[in-house]
Amino acid sequence: MDWDHLRFFWALVQAGTLVGAAKALGVEHTTVSRRIQALEKQLGATLFTREGSGYKLTDAGRQLQPRAEAMDQIARGIAPIAASQSSETPSGVVRIGVTEGFGTQVLAKHLALLAQRYPLLTIDLLAVPRMLQLSRREADIVISLDRPVRDTVVTSRLTEYRLYLYGQREYLARHPLITSTEGLASHRFVHYVDDQLFTKELQFLDSLSAPQRFSFRSTSILAQYTAVRTGAGLGVLPGFLADKDPLLQRVLPEHAQFTRTFWMSMPPELRSLPGIQVVWRFLQGTVQEQQALLMC
Secondary structure (H helix, E strand, O other), rough: OOOOHHHHHHHHHHHHHHHHHHHOOOOOOOHHHHHHHHHHHOOOOOOEEEEOOEEEHHHHHHHHHHHHHHHHHHHHHHHHHHOOOOOOOOOOEHHHHHHHHHHHHHHHHHHHHHHHOOOOOOEEEEEEOOOOOOOOOOOOOOEEOOOOOOOOOOEEEEEEEEEEEEEEEHHHHHHHOOHHHHHHOEEEEEEEOHHHHOOOOHOOOHHHHOOOOOEOOOOOOOHHHHHHOOOEEEEEEHHHHHHOOOOEEOOOOOEEEEEEEEEEEEHHHHEEEEHHHHHHHHHHHHHHOOOOHHOO
């Protein structure tokens, strides 16, 4: 169970309305509704009935009420301890959801150094080949290729980066020199699994030449990178990942060049937390320092 849901439950019990609970928590009323629905789903029980005057507890809700109240009292008891620490000291856990390649190859080292700088801060780097959802509280900060469409999240344009078509040097030496996109037709390709694409921003090859043969496909960009450097075929890879590999060479760099954008977002209710603020600003500063690598 996500225990944080109980905080929203208790706020609604006290306020009696979504608007009142949202005001007390400093969030949108839709966030309160979503959290209550999530809690009810986890418990398998309806906790409130909606009446003209507001939200009333069901029998299941009344059973949960004393437990939520006890947790609220515990939290209030902890508050003075937290207050005794500097309000500017980053602490707690900050979960960052990010694409696999960018997370492991660009951010991991820098975030590890940040964690050393703040001993009370724990950073969870969720570098996975899919987009994590803020609405499901899968992460506190999400870095995505698609700009968030929900106006209830705080969003910032983080950075652009470039990708190119690459081939292993020995593989390219065994084939005729590629001088145009038409010359790509005879080659095998490494790419994503089409029905597993989590964003259209990862569709590259159709703009070059529809591949006739795929030798290897994977949801993982690191697996694709390994396949290309092994000589399995041509593949589109981030420059920050492939350019440092002496086994790889760009193919048709003037034509097979792609630019994509990373967006960073977080729930508005987290923006005032010291740990979130520090990580957010750190990510912005880090990518600015890495522009030469990202836009090579």
